[in-house]
Amino acid sequence: MIRLLKIAYRVFALSFYRDNMTLFVLVIGLGGGFMSGREHMALAQFFVSSPILLLVPVAVWIVYTLKISGHNTAMLKRSENTFLFDTIILPKSKQWILIGSIAFAQFAPAFFYALFLVAVAVGTQQMDSALQVAGYSLVLYWLIAFHLLYLLRHPNPDKKISTLVRLVNRSFRRPYFLLRLEWILRKQTWTFIGTKTFGVLLLLGTLLLYTTDDYDYRILAMTLAIISSIHAQLVYELHRFDNFHFSLVRQLPLSFLKRISSTCGTIAWMLVPEIIILFKFFPLTLPATIMLEGFFFMMGLAVCFYGYLYRRDLGTESAMRKVFLVSMVLIVIILFEVPLWLLATMSIAAGFYWMNKYYYWFEYEAETSSE
Amino acid sequence: MLKIKGFTKSYSGNQVLKIDNLDLGAGLYWVQGDNGSGKTTFFRSMAGLLPCQGHVGFSDGVGLHQTPVKYRMLVNYAEAEPIYPGFLTALDLLSFVGQAKRAPQGQITSLIKNFGIAPYANNPCETYSSGMLKKLSLAISFLGSPRMILLDEPIITLDAGAKAVLFDLINKFLQKKDTLIFVSSHQEIKDDLAIHQTFRIRNKNLEPA
Numbered sequence: 001m002i003r004l005l006k007i008a009y010r011v012f013a014l015s016f017y018r019d020n021m022t023l024f025v026l027v028i029g030l031g032g033g034f035m036s037g038r039e040h041m042a043l044a045q046f047f048v049s050s051p052i053l054l055l056v057p058v059a060v061w062i063v064y065t066l067k068i069s070g071h072n073t074a075m076l077k078r079s080e081n082t083f084l085f086d087t088i089i090l091p092k093s094k095q096w097i098l099i100g101s102i103a104f105a106q107f108a109p110a111f112f113y114a115l116f117l118v119a120v121a122v123g124t125q126q127m128d129s130a131l132q133v134a135g136y137s138l139v140l141y142w143l144i145a146f147h148l149l150y151l152l153r154h155p156n157p158d159k160k161i162s163t164l165v166r167l168v169n170r171s172f173r174r175p176y177f178l179l180r181l182e183w184i185l186r187k188q189t190w191t192f193i194g195t196k197t198f199g200v201l202l203l204l205g206t207l208l209l210y211t212t213d214d215y216d217y218r219i220l221a222m223t224l225a226i227i228s229s230i231h232a233q234l235v236y237e238l239h240r241f242d243n244f245h246f247s248l249v250r251q252l253p254l255s256f257l258k259r260i261s262s263t264c265g266t267i268a269w270m271l272v273p274e275i276i277i278l279f280k281f282f283p284l285t286l287p288a289t290i291m292l293e294g295f296f297f298m299m300g301l302a303v304c305f306y307g308y309l310y311r312r313d314l315g316t317e318s319a320m321r322k323v324f325l326v327s328m329v330l331i332v333i334i335l336f337e338v339p340l341w342l343l344a345t346m347s348i349a350a351g352f353y354w355m356n357k358y359y360y361w362f363e364y365e366a367e368t369s370s371e
Numbered sequence: 372m373l374k375i376k377g378f379t380k381s382y383s384g385n386q387v388l389k390i391d392n393l394d395l396g397a398g399l400y401w402v403q404g405d406n407g408s409g410k411t412t413f414f415r416s417m418a419g420l421l422p423c424q425g426h427v428g429f430s431d432g433v434g435l436h437q438t439p440v441k442y443r444m445l446v447n448y449a450e451a452e453p454i455y456p457g458f459l460t461a462l463d464l465l466s467f468v469g470q471a472k473r474a475p476q477g478q479i480t481s482l483i484k485n486f487g488i489a490p491y492a493n494n495p496c497e498t499y500s501s502g503m504l505k506k507l508s509l510a511i512s513f514l515g516s517p518r519m520i521l522l523d524e525p526i527i528t529l530d531a532g533a534k535a536v537l538f539d540l541i542n543k544f545l546q547k548k549d550t551l552i553f554v555s556s557h558q559e560i561k562d563d564l565a566i567h568q569t570f571r572i573r574n575k576n577l578e579p580a
Binding site: 165166169170173174176179182183186241245246247248250251252253254255360361362363365 | 382383418419420421422436439440441442443444446447448454455456458459460462463464466467468471472493494495511
């Protein structure tokens with residue numbers, strides 16, 4: 001039993017924390033670095049002061065629960081984990097110990113914060129809030145456990161295809177650039193939503209800044225450089241789709257022009273929210289050409305990174321480190337008033353060059369090392 | 372028809388396959404080898420999915436490195452264990468590849484019918500069994516007007532009906548006498564197919580068996 005527990009911990013809990021390391025580091029950084037103990041206390045008292053405000057941490061826990069359940073589903077879809085379905089032959093009590101322990105290990109951060117809220121509520125004589133916090137966290141904990149149990153007891157659920165999906169599939173053939181976007185949206189949903197939200201808000205905030213004073217184009221250019229750098233993860237996924245998940249494309253007789261234009265098309269679609277914001281809130285104090293230059297600058301950086309990835313197989317961490325360094329250098333270059341059109345042209349040229357030179361020579365060093 | 376000269380394939384500097392000189396005409400070639408000997412590496416390199424060194428090309432000058440787009444138009448490949456993005460349907464994939472390979476009118480419909488793909492052609496791949504995926508992969512490998520077809524373990528997971536369709540298709544292509552087909556298989560195929568020559572990958576070399 002202990003051995004099985006250890007394996008299950010590794011498959012479900014450890015992998016969950018590993019996959020979401022950035023999120024946890026961010027939360028710990030925000031919680032531990034920016035807020036003092038007194039501020040934590042004040043925030044907790046604020047939450048437990050009314051049932052409506054209590055819904056704020058509960059909403060976060062719900063999102064966290066969904067994330068855990070999504071992770072568990074993904075883990076059990078992997079062929080190397082099919083042996084875990086055999087756990088249903090264990091006695092029921094042992095099944096519950098196993099599942100309860102995993103769910104607790106995964107939900108622990110939320111549980112500990114719930115305990116803290118309960119303590120604060122009891123300390124301030126708000127017993128209703130204390131009971132509500134305990135109730136919500138227990139319900140969510142049980143939901144994770146029940147969901148995992150359900151998954152383990154239904155190893156091969158019939159995939160039902162809705163009539164709408166059937167109709168779409170029958171009447172519409174996906175063009176390649178859209179197909180890649182769909183892949184990213186399906187497989188990297190949260191990264192996509194997060195990137196887009198952050199990009200749009202940052203751009204909007206910067207553009208609104210221009211209504212308060214007479215700034216030149218450099219603040220906007222630096223913002224666009226930051227937005228491009230946070231898109232690097234999506235571009236990385238795009239490259240991975242083209243060369244790993246759908247490597248069949250590498251075998252197709254597509255010219256360089258077709259491949260690169262399709263890539264540019266996908267990237268342009270990806271940038272649609274930022275483009276809309278840029279056009280709609282573009283400051284009148286800046287020359288209109290900057291708008292166009294800004295668009296090509298974002299496109300150029302994405303194409304440049306996509307092309308660069310063909311030089312050799314880079315892991316995510318190594319690739320992102322390079323992106324971070326390049327963004328810092330870019331910001332410095334922008335401060336020296338290097339025109340955006342020049343940076344955009346150079347980026348696009350570099351991307352095209354790398355892709356053209358290395359496309360057929362690219363291979364993953366460890367083809368099985370993913371997903 | 373197919374010329375291979377000074378071919379080498381390495382992973383991280385370690386050579387895993389070497390072919391000094393090979394000149395092959397149209398026909399069916401059976402590639403044998405133990406697990407891990409390099410059959411799939413050979414197939415994937417020939418298909419242009421893995422980079423390799425040396426000359427691989429047809430007698431009319433179309434080559435893997437010299438004319439990569441034209442070469443890919445003439446070479447088709449079916450993986451041993453095909454995997455496709457789960458949300459794509461068989462029809463999505465067949466249309467997409469068919470368009471790129473300039474499949475003649477009616478070829479996709481005929482392949483769908485022959486391999487019995489029609490009942491699930493509009494369903495996403497993630498709902499397919501391994502046999503259904505295999506049929507789709509094989510159908511894709513016959514699209515267009517290939518000069519070389521690489522079939523990596525084509526009969527594993529296939530039902531008897533699909534196996535007969537596959538053998539029939541291979542024989543039809545062979546009758547045209549302008550196609551070269553490589554097949555790797557651990558199963559016996561001599562009784563069903565007219566094998567021109569058998570090769571074996573031994574000590575990182577492709578040599579006649």
